[in-house]
Amino acid sequence: MAIRQIIGACLALTLSISTTTAAEFIGVTAALKGEVLRLASTEPSASIGALSSGEKIFLGDDIQVGETGRLQVLLLDETVFTLGAGASMTIDKFVYDPNQTNELAANIKKGAFRFVSGKVAKAGKDTMKVSVPGATIAVRGTQVAGLINDEGISNIILLGPGPNSFGATPGAITVFNDLGSADILRGGYGLQAVPQEPPGQIQQADPALLERLE
DSSP: OOHHHHHHHHHTTOSOOOOOSTTOEEEEEEEEESOEEEEEOSOTTSOOEEOOTTOEEETTOEEEEOTTOEEEEEETTSOEEEEOTTOEEEEEEEEOOTTSOOEEEEEEEEEEEEEEOOHHHHTOTTSEEEEETTEEEEEESOEEEEEEOTTSOEEEEEEEOOTTSTTOSSOEEEEEETTEEEEEOSTTEEEEEOTTSOOOOOEEOOHHHHHHHO
């Protein structure tokens, strides 16, 4: 089923797409392979433990992908997160409503990941932010991949506009922390983020790393 068809089905399940309160339905799981766990949730009805494809995801869910697993999380604004083996993620904030200031904040703690921004990121350069250990990625209509190792060092790569980027041509990200920031404007380029250090030098991504993340 196409991403937009799945999202449409999700929208049909709720009367409102505003997610300003905790434990609100914000998306659904898809393309699940291997073991994927919901470790914690603020939604009383959410099952803790193994997830399957098509399950509702709620604001604040703590999701962990097993060492041989893989998962896509499809949000209501058509943002798509793909999590690889060993990845861990929480969606901390999600507001998608034409009558409000849209906002998306996610926290990826470890593992391989990829995401394609949706309609929230299209609303402005500061509306979608993804935190990794030691840095935050501000997203402007594009597709991003990365790998966080066991030491908390993050390799972050701008892939360029994705299928949900709604005509954004170059796409761009800003990687920043309290010690500095770097704008990545060219697809296939990235940097390394190390905790307690400024974002590293922008350079062309290692082809082997790109292949792994794709």
